[in-house]
Amino acid sequence: MSVAVTARRWLPPTVGLGSFVLVLVAVEILIRIGAINRFIVPLPSDIAKSFARVVIEEDIAHRFLLTAWECLAAGVLLTVVGVAFGVLLHHVRLIRLACETWVAAMASAPLVLAYPLFLVLFGRSALSIIMLAFIAGLAPVILKTVEGLSATRRVLVDVGRSFKLSPAQQFWKILFPSALPTIFVGIRLGLIFALINVVGVEFLINFGGLGQLINELAERYDLPGTYAAICFVILVSVLFFATTERIERWLRSTA
Amino acid sequence: MAEIDRLIGARPARSWLTPVVRLRAAIVLGVLVVWQLLAVSRLFYSDVVPTLNTVAEALAKLLASGDFYWNLWVTIDEIALGLAIGGVCGLIAGLIIGGNKFVAAAFERYLYYLGPTPKIIFFPVMIMWFGTGAGSKIAMGAVSCFFPIALNVAAGMRQIDGVLIKVGRSFRANPWQMATKIYMPALCYPIVNGLRLGLGVALIGTLLAETKLSNRGIGFLVIQAYANFDMPRMYAILIALFVLAIGANALVARAGGLADIKHK
Numbered sequence: 001m002s003v004a005v006t007a008r009r010w011l012p013p014t015v016g017l018g019s020f021v022l023v024l025v026a027v028e029i030l031i032r033i034g035a036i037n038r039f040i041v042p043l044p045s046d047i048a049k050s051f052a053r054v055v056i057e058e059d060i061a062h063r064f065l066l067t068a069w070e071c072l073a074a075g076v077l078l079t080v081v082g083v084a085f086g087v088l089l090h091h092v093r094l095i096r097l098a099c100e101t102w103v104a105a106m107a108s109a110p111l112v113l114a115y116p117l118f119l120v121l122f123g124r125s126a127l128s129i130i131m132l133a134f135i136a137g138l139a140p141v142i143l144k145t146v147e148g149l150s151a152t153r154r155v156l157v158d159v160g161r162s163f164k165l166s167p168a169q170q171f172w173k174i175l176f177p178s179a180l181p182t183i184f185v186g187i188r189l190g191l192i193f194a195l196i197n198v199v200g201v202e203f204l205i206n207f208g209g210l211g212q213l214i215n216e217l218a219e220r221y222d223l224p225g226t227y228a229a230i231c232f233v234i235l236v237s238v239l240f241f242a243t244t245e246r247i248e249r250w251l252r253s254t255a
Numbered sequence: 256m257a258e259i260d261r262l263i264g265a266r267p268a269r270s271w272l273t274p275v276v277r278l279r280a281a282i283v284l285g286v287l288v289v290w291q292l293l294a295v296s297r298l299f300y301s302d303v304v305p306t307l308n309t310v311a312e313a314l315a316k317l318l319a320s321g322d323f324y325w326n327l328w329v330t331i332d333e334i335a336l337g338l339a340i341g342g343v344c345g346l347i348a349g350l351i352i353g354g355n356k357f358v359a360a361a362f363e364r365y366l367y368y369l370g371p372t373p374k375i376i377f378f379p380v381m382i383m384w385f386g387t388g389a390g391s392k393i394a395m396g397a398v399s400c401f402f403p404i405a406l407n408v409a410a411g412m413r414q415i416d417g418v419l420i421k422v423g424r425s426f427r428a429n430p431w432q433m434a435t436k437i438y439m440p441a442l443c444y445p446i447v448n449g450l451r452l453g454l455g456v457a458l459i460g461t462l463l464a465e466t467k468l469s470n471r472g473i474g475f476l477v478i479q480a481y482a483n484f485d486m487p488r489m490y491a492i493l494i495a496l497f498v499l500a501i502g503a504n505a506l507v508a509r510a511g512g513l514a515d516i517k518h519k
Contacts, residue, residue: 012360019361040383098278108504109497110459113474116466116481117489120303192371199373204467211376218379230376237372 042223047231050224054232058213058225064236067198067209070126074133074194079187082138086145086183087171096146107139112197115204124207133197137190144186148179181251188244195237210236305487313487314494323476323495330461330472333389337396338457342450344397345404349449350438352405353412363409370402374456375463382468392464392472399460400453407452411445412438451507458500 024044030036031043054060089096089103115132122128152175160174202211210233217225287307293299294306305313317323352359352366377398381391415438423437465474473496480489 012357013364015357016361016365020365094274094278097275098282105501105505108455108501110455110462110500111497112459113462113466113477113496114493116477117486117493119481120484120486120489196371196373200375200463203373203376203378204463211373214376214379218382223383226379230380233376234369234372238368241368241371 042227046224047227050228054225054228063209063213067202070129070133070198070208071191071195073130074137074198075191077134078137078141078190078194082141082186082190083145083183086142087149089142089146090149100146103139103142111136112200115201119205124205126208129198129201129208132201133194136197137193140189140193141186145179145183148182149175151182152178184248184251188248191244192241195240199233302484302486309487310490314491317488317491317495326472326476330465333392333472334396334457334461337393337461338400338454340393341397341400341457342404342453345401345449345453346408348405349408350412353409359409366402366405370406374399374460378464378467387468392461392469395460395464396457400457403452403456404449407445407449408442411442415441447507447510451504454507455504
């Protein structure tokens, strides 16, 4: 019984991983027999080998820290400004009615396209990248903060009233804790947008951390290196999503 | 200003002049006034914060030039092709993953985690595979929109009411009838929503690729304005682009909303 259950649990992920490995092996064979041009797609084994080289020669720890720092700075900015704006929108109905659709529209505008404008405003610097990531990630934080605060259960609000809490107490003891999981969903989305934009703009303007690494390796025509760097960035972002997802689940379970 | 206030005050309150409309007008006016003051004050370089009339002039010039529409058409073409390719692949992947629990358990996590990674980093690879022309931009659009569409359709498949499927089976519907009469109507909303999200990211993917390496398209116009340091023109292009993008998004959302009402 338990063997069957374990098998049922482990079989699908194994098949998933197995087919991924199979594809890699197939690509390796196709390149070796010349069906795929090795100057367009490098050998998967070469990519694996160049991982170590890229990590050591390209000072990847420093680049990683730079990208992480830019994301963190943008994250702090969009949390502070986004949550504050969300609270304002929730408290003043008129402002909410006037601005909420604008914020939603902002979320659907391709703001990252304004990066040349940010280069002019803030220079070709980390500040440019941080500001752009901040603007691009702001809308979900605002919208989710408003959503979370509005969804506070009526009973909780009434309990606060019956204890004659001051507006500040009502906010910090009732509204904010109840909205926190939803607000974190917004912050997580904002951080994801920030990460995408930080790496994207680093790549586009050839400045800074991990994004620039890909651009440089591609311009050097170091194909295995480029592929390895792309894999590295994907790995970093996946780890980031998984971690923030864990935190989100933990917050939901404690709420 | 005072004249306008007097006129507004003199007019009987109309239904459309709600406090919300007034506040919106005030915000827009406020932003414009602050902008104009900043521009006139010369605190910034006049090229960086140009006066409103300069931007308006540039916008008028842009919208009157055939060049803009030609490049816009190039970009729309690329996005549409990218969306079509990525959309069909995403739809098929979503249907398979949503319809089969084993496949979902094996592969969905990869889609889920790859979905929000920055897609633009694949651009060097796409250039190698599809060349420096439109091909690599279309590929960027397709790669970008594949994930949200696949994930939305897969989630939609799982949310289909089991009763509907049983009804179809008890009427002995053949696979084609099942697809067109049961699955497609039930999936309409997730598909449209996936398309809306996909359109947004395909737009970003394609345009960013154009700013990186191309000689046509709206992304190219933006980077060209930057290279020539023609800031009014860059503001004009960005304004036009944002209006178009927000409009397209709203249009798809509205189409989806309407379909949803009909479906219910």
